[in-house]
Amino acid sequence: MSPGAAEDLAARAAELRRLLEYHGRRYYELDDPEIGDDEYDALIDELRAIERDHPELQTPDSPTQKVGGAVVSELTKVRHRRRMLSLANARSEAELIAWVERMRAHLAREGIEDPQFDYVVEPKVDGLAMSLHYEDGVLVRGVTRGDGETGEDVTHNIRTIEQIPKRIDGAPRWIEVRGEVYMSLADFEALNTRRAEAGRSTFMNPRNSAAGTIRQLDSRLARERPLSMWCYQVGETEGISFDSHHAALDWLSEHGFPVNPDIARLRTAEEVVARCEGWQERRATLPFEIDGVVVKVDDAELQRRLGVVGRDPRWAIAWKFPPTTAVTRLIDVMWNVGKFGTLHPFAQLEPVHVGGVTVKLATLHNEEDLARKDVRPGDDVIVLRAGDVIPQVISPAPHVAERRDRAPVPRPPVRCPICDTPTVKGEGVFTKCPNRVCPGRRWQQLQSFVGRAGMDVDGIGEKQVSALMEAGLVSRPGDFYRLTADDLTRLERFGETSSANAVAAIAASKERPFGRVLFALSIEGVGTVTGRNLAQRFRTIDALLDASAEQIAGTPGIGPIVGELIHEQLSDERLRAVIDDLRALGVRMEEEGPPPGEGPLAGKAIVLTGTLPTLTREQATERILAAGGHVTSSVSRRTDWVVAGERAGTKLEKAERLRVPVLDEEGLEALLRGELASEERNN
Structure with a gap:
């Protein structure tokens, strides 16, 4: 050189x-x-x-x-007995296989030919690495990873995490338990909502909120922000040892530590790759954030022989997922019209690769959210895309606040961007297009009608609705039911098979529950829950159309103002014409099942959490309602049962704490048949 x-x-x-x-x-x-x-x-x-x-x-x-950064807080510094290491990364099958071959080559140099590996595969939770110290079974210290050599003593905040045992039976003289402190997605969203309502800045992601919380000097603040922890390793010990990583995890689980139930022990690299890819597919359905999967050699002696290189153990690697956040330039703030005329801002971005795709547009939700985030054209902004969630702008990049040459604050347009009608400021905080026949509103209403929460027509999405409108085939909801396969095959987005499937899906949607139909009609003030409540109370469309504003307002979840709003819309001749058209076409306009207060689950409150084997959340909800019960979103002492599926989150933990009976899908089926409804709970 x-x-x-x-x-x-x-x-x-x-x-x-x-x-x-x-x-x-x-x-x-x-x-x-x-x-x-x-x-x-x-x-x-x-x-x-x-x-x-x-x-x-x-x-x-x-x-x-080395790992991480230096410790620069007011918290006491604690030196780790054993370094807390980081992990090398793999992002493909080829890179993971190369890691296995490197381990084999190293062991061959150690005189171990053809080693037989078992692997432990576990989710890489996006949180803050933590070391818990127990002396004679008593939690004496919680320490952050810090720079890997020295961390920060955060014991006062660690004690606020209910999942962490404060004392363990049958413990050795000393044991260090390592894991990841995190904040669940539900708790993160609730925290940001509270901060926004109080006029305070919001956190960028759950990891930031967990890290900021665990470093608070006042444990009362930590107690107000619910944290959780998954334990993934035993560190230094005195008086106990384990011959495998999996045996250590079993010991932790048996002694009350939170160990992820989906951790798997596998025999081949091919199984490991399939497991990692499966985790990536499930990523968006989890109640907490993960940014990859950790793969470890299970055998403790092989771990010892493989050792460490630099800051990384040779015996472990992280299969990293595409990142969910990125920084890019905000070119402009544009505006869409919602199905009730509300103007919604969205961001035009310099293209950026995030979450495995290239993003050019992202939502800004509404004008209140836009004002709170204070993002302006020309700013560098943070973009989030998690799973199939629509990309969204989270906030300006941290350095933006220092700029003095920022563009003016974006304002809603004075004329509708779709139909050019002068906009108005509603009674609330949002600007609206008052034109009820605005093409933008009509498109939103039609795609909502066939959408998942409405009539749930498989094969007809936003792009298909646009194509049908442009071709003059659909202008109001009943037009979907007049479509033929020949109509669809003439359009660019449909082939013979997809056309036939779409027509069959449209026909099948006629049998959707009455409450879903009410939501699909785009009546302002009627969401999915309100639609179900109206259907249960009035039973038929004729009874609802004949109801007074006061009677509608008496429905659970509806007060006088919303009741008057719904009554006004139901009196509109255009909406009544749409309803008559759908009824003539065979769409269900009456409620099935027992009236409220009747049925095997009458008066019972049920919470759903996790993914059930065969029922979607919507299907389970509809069957519970049809049996006379009601579904609530949070667990309390008034909850009669919690139905928990795979990857159940904090609701399951709270149910166990409150001793609320927990059922699986089979148990739910027994409830629906009336076999458990008469049993006394909490026996």
């Missing part, structure tokens, strides 16, 4: 170290990252490659040789 090239390489290594120190500090210490995981990993991979090929350029303080 020429002297000039060597100088360039050394300069690049120094620049990479500087960048990694800077971004590592923002992530680990300030909980305010400026770049995503992919960008950070690319930087450290580049530095690791340079140091591997040119060992003379490696420095003792290189980010490749």
Whole structure:
């Protein structure tokens, strides 16, 4: 290598170290990252490659040789008995197989030929790594990872986490339990709602909220922000040892520590790859955030022989998912018209790769949310895309507030962007297009009609609705039921098979429950729950149309103002014409099942959590309602049963705490048959 090239390489290594120190500090210490995981990993991979090929350029303080950042808080520093390591990454089957081959090569050099690996695969929860210290079975200290060598004593906040045992029976003289402290998605959303209502800044993601909470000096603040923990490893011990990682996890579970029930022990790399890909597919359905899957060699002796390289154990690796957040430039704020005329802002973005796709547009929800977030054209903004959720702008990037040349605050347009009608400010906080026949409103209403919460027509989505409207085939809900397969095959988006399937799905939707039909009609003030309540109370469309505003207002969940609003719309001749058309076409316009107060579940409150084997949440809800019961969203002492499926979250934990009976899908079926409804609960 020429002297000039060597100088360039050394300069690049120094620049990479500087960048990694800077971004590592923002992530680990300030909980305010400026770049995503992919960008950070690319930087450290580049530095690791340079140091591997040119060992003379490696420095003792290189980010490749340590974890996280320095401890810079007012909390007491605690040195770890054993370093808390980080993990190398794999992002494909090829990279995971290469990791296995590297382990085999290393063990061969150790004199172990053809080692037989068992693997433990567990979710990589996106939270804050934590070390719990127990002396003679008593929790004496909780310590953050810090820089891997030294962490921060946060025992006062750790004690607020109900899941963590404060004392364990049959414990050794000393044991260290490691895990991840996190905030569930439901608790995170509730926390941000409370902060927004109080006029305070919101957290970017659950990890930031968990990290910010665990570092509070006042434990009362931590107690107000519910945290959880998954335990994933036993660290230093005195008086006990384990011959495998899985045996250690079993011990933790048996002694009351929260260990993820979906952790699996597998025999082949092919099984590991399939498991990792399965976790990635399930990612959006989990009640907590994960950013990958951790794969570990199970055998403790093999772990010891494999050892550590730099900051990473050779015997473990993280299969990383595409990041869910990214930073990009906000080009402009645009406006859509909702199905009730409300104007909704959305962001036009410089294209950015996030969550496995390229994002150009993202929602800003509503004008109140836009004002609260204070994002403006030209700002660098943080974009979130999790699973199949619509991409959304979370906030300006952290450095934006320092700019003095920001664009003016975006305001709602004075004329409707779709029909050019002058907009009005409603009684609430939102600007509206008052034109009830605005094409934008009509499109929203039609796609809502066939949408999942409405008539749930498989094969007819937003793009198909647009194509049908442009072709003049659909202008009001009843037109869907007049479509033929020949009509659809003439359109670009339909083939013969998809056309036939769509027509069959449309016909099947005529049997949707009456409450779903009421929601699908786009009556302002009627959501999915209100639709079910109206259907249960009035039983038929004629009884509802004949009801007074006062009678409608007497329905559970509806007060005088909303009752008057619904009554006014039901009196509109255009809506009545739509209803008559749908009734003539055979759409269900009456409620089935027993009236309220009748049926095997009359008066019973049931909470659903997790994923059931054969029933969707909507199907389970409809069957409970048909049996006379009602479904509530939160668990309390007044809850009669909790029905828990796979990946049940904090609702299941609360049910167990309150001793509320928990059933699986088979138990729910028994309830619906009336076999358990007469039993006394909490026996």
